[in-house]
Amino acid sequence: MRNFILIKNLFILGSLIILSSCLSIKPGSVKTGNKLFETFFVGEEGTQYFIKPLIFSNQLNEEIKLDITFRCKNEVKDSAIINISFFSKENFNIVDSLKINNESTDIVLKQMKYLFSERDKELFNCRFSVKGNLIDVKKLFNRSNWNLFLYKNGNTINYKTPKTTKKKIDKINYEIFSLF
Numbered sequence: 001m002r003n004f005i006l007i008k009n010l011f012i013l014g015s016l017i018i019l020s021s022c023l024s025i026k027p028g029s030v031k032t033g034n035k036l037f038e039t040f041f042v043g044e045e046g047t048q049y050f051i052k053p054l055i056f057s058n059q060l061n062e063e064i065k066l067d068i069t070f071r072c073k074n075e076v077k078d079s080a081i082i083n084i085s086f087f088s089k090e091n092f093n094i095v096d097s098l099k100i101n102n103e104s105t106d107i108v109l110k111q112m113k114y115l116f117s118e119r120d121k122e123l124f125n126c127r128f129s130v131k132g133n134l135i136d137v138k139k140l141f142n143r144s145n146w147n148l149f150l151y152k153n154g155n156t157i158n159y160k161t162p163k164t165t166k167k168k169i170d171k172i173n174y175e176i177f178s179l180f
Contacts, residue, residue, distance in 0.1 A: 046073030056159040105139035144169040
């Protein structure tokens with residue numbers, strides 16, 4: 001009788017372990033080996049792409065992190081949601097615009113929606129979101145040498161693309177945008 005109860009309890013415990021490990025699996029997305037982006041199948045609307053944050057820096061050791069989300073089925077024609085984190089010594093909630101350019105295109109992002117600010121060590125993370133034209137975003141990825149110009153309070157702050165981010169941009173262009 002004791003052996004039966006012990007075997008029953010071990011069977012229940014083993015079943016719970018197996019079920020809990022299955023629940024931790026994230027359904028619906030495909031992770032790439034390089035972890036630069038994720039894709040999600042969204043039925044009739046095609047595939048949703050999430051490009052993980054790309055980092056740009058200035059001479060004051062401040063950073064901008066951009067992540068981009070968009071959907072695409074057979075062609076590039078819609079908008080992209082661009083989320084921007086400004087890591088700055090100054091806390092702010094209003095931005096005039098952000099210009100992103102390279103050798104092939106210029107994008108000016110205006111009317112950015114303020115999301116939140118939080119302290120990240122000695123810097124503030126000021127988070128904004130804006131919609132951009134997906135065709136323009138695709139053109140940006142044709143060249144990896146991006147320049148970002150933040151316009152706020154009458155000042156312009158220039159951010160450059162580090163070598164690691166240039167490599168990521170080239171890889172994202174190859175793995176996503178060259179398909180369209």
